[in-house]
Amino acid sequence: MSSPIDSPAILITDDDRAFRETLQSVFAPLGFRTYLAADGVQAVDVVGTQDIHVALLDLQMPRMNGLEALYRIHAQRAALPCILISGAIDALKTLPTEAYSVVSKPVSHKRLREIVFAALHATYSWGSAWTLSTPPSLPDECD
Numbered sequence: 001m002s003s004p005i006d007s008p009a010i011l012i013t014d015d016d017r018a019f020r021e022t023l024q025s026v027f028a029p030l031g032f033r034t035y036l037a038a039d040g041v042q043a044v045d046v047v048g049t050q051d052i053h054v055a056l057l058d059l060q061m062p063r064m065n066g067l068e069a070l071y072r073i074h075a076q077r078a079a080l081p082c083i084l085i086s087g088a089i090d091a092l093k094t095l096p097t098e099a100y101s102v103v104s105k106p107v108s109h110k111r112l113r114e115i116v117f118a119a120l121h122a123t124y125s126w127g128s129a130w131t132l133s134t135p136p137s138l139p140d141e142c143d
Helices: 017-030 040-049 066-076 109-124
Strands: 009-013 033-037 054-058 082-086 101-104
Touching: 009 017, 009 040, 017 033, 017 109, 033 040, 040 054, 040 066, 054 066, 054 109, 066 082, 082 109, 101 109
Parallel strands: 009 033, 009 054, 054 082, 082 101
Antiparallel strands: none
């Protein structure tokens, strides 16, 4: 278990820029430092240079997919919670045990916040009751 964190850092990895920016707009107002990556190669680089606390990884991306990125990230930082997001979850023969969670698109912002907060709490004992509630200014939309 790592030390407590004041301002968690989230890595949002997806080849769809609009989706990355949408998720950034969900987490930044909650006090997250957000890092964006367009593919798995960039995600691995960010994890190697920044203090990331949780990573969101799209499953299907160019250059390096989310599953390969997950394995490479865990080779660097085994305890980093990684959440896979994809519209093609059914294509996986088995769900990777290395992933903290696997979420299907379209994804509910509220559900994704809950999973991210649960990952932070489980890994770093971070968070309190307020973090698990849905802020009224952030509607529960799907992408």
